[in-house]
Amino acid sequence: MGLPKTHRLKKRQDYRAVYEQGIRRYSPHLTLITLDRNHNQELNDIPEIKVGISISKKVSKKAVIRNRIKRQIRSAIMVNWQLIAPGAQIVIVVKPKAIKCKYEHFLRELEELLK
């Protein structure tokens, strides 16, 4: 299950904003950073949920493995989509230990983090 482009965090500024102002929550293999934006009720302007995944070369030097972990996390997010607050901007940082994790691990940890 993939994540459409409109729900992806793309720009460098957005990442910086989330890193500087977001709330951090930790699990053994992941770090979740959330930023709730104040949306204007009068204009009825609810921004999209945006999710970004950060995985460094420290996790693995091989691009195949990094891409696979990204896909698994994206899929896990789509499963837990209802738990995310509307308009939130989320960055998920993958820790180096996560190289041994399977899909079920990510699913469980994300469920815990998003509660």
Place this chain on the structure above:
RNA sequence: AGAGUCAGCGAGGUGGUUGCAGAUUUGUCCUAGAGGCAGAUUUGAGGAAAGUCCGGACUCCCGAAAGACCAGACUUGCUGGGUAAUUCCCAGUGCGAGCGAUCGCGAGGAUAGUGCCACAGAAAAAUACCGCCAAUUUAAAAGGAUGAGGGCGAAAGGAUCAGGUCGGAGGAUAAUUAUUUCCUCAAUCCUUAUCCCUCAUAAUUCAUCCCUUGAUUUGGUAAGGGUGCAAAGGUGCGGUAAGAGCGCACCAGCAGUAUCGAGAGGUACUGGCUCGGUAAACCCCGGUCGGGAGCAAGGUCGGAGGAAUUAUGGUUGGUCUUUUUCCGAUUCCGAUUUAAGGAGAACCGCAAGAGGUGUUUGGCAACAGACAUCCUAGAUAGAUAACUGCCCUCAACUCAAACUUGUUUUGAUGCGAGAACAGAAUCCGGCUUACGUCCUAACUCUCUCU
């Protein structure tokens, strides 16, 4: 049949559902856009996409006006060919490895010159330390050589071997001595062409032949001397006082001539005999060369800020001159224009190319030409995945059988597995490295049969 060598192809196939990205297209929405939403069709990783080690295309900047010479830089360096180009490829040469198919090689010059060669060794590019030989002087008398026999408590070589205590021999130290402390040596067997068998020893000899031996000085010699990467061609025979390419044969090397070849080189003959290594030391010869940065190149659009204009833009904008108004000046906001350009990684560059496939011509080949045909990823926090039907395969797993009881062979089936290395980032050509398995073609060696 077995064991190998080498080249090439592929990286399970074909459908379905869901999802992601691109392209085309339809509908719809509005804020009318590089727009959102929904649908349809279609496309979507590799042989190495990797390492970024080379070579180019392409783009911009600097320089120059394209030629010659000098200087400089680089090192691509056996020959010939191929290519856009190369450190690549093909065909050969030489050397090395292999019975062979075949494989490997940074492969110009050390006889252009300069330098360096640690340690060891007598000596590191011509030196005479030892040795050998001749002669001179002097001293000594009985030795030397060969053969037979003997010795293995000495010496050399080899093999094997655990430690402690007492005692022994030699040495050192302190000390008047007694004695103290420390170190070394002595194990067994075998072999010997060396050594030893007159010196009183382990061995307690014999035969034949010769005339010498020590020292000093002078000269000859490059055969021998444990070293070293390397000792001034190698082996053998002759020769000599002793020696020496001094002479001869074969081999290695060098030079010349002839001949074959396009060339690297090959072959034959002749000659004087003959000169280590290092060029990834400087260097010589040959070859190549505008320099630099790299798609985050570069271009387009261009926000903010800047400049200029605005008699009639401002329901009376603010401030100043003026009692107030008008008028004027200045400033702010807005509008218009504009040079430059840095935000926005927006758009282009960016997917038709030194392209692929097939046939054919030339060429041993790399490759080149002609004709036909095909269009085949384009993301940018970066798309390829998940599940599943059928077919195919069976390395591992499971099950069964066989005897040669094994990491064996054969077979079967599947609620099993389909894997290894690994993910495009401007694009090509190479190289290198990683990689489970399968298939095809050619060739070599060994064995068996005809």
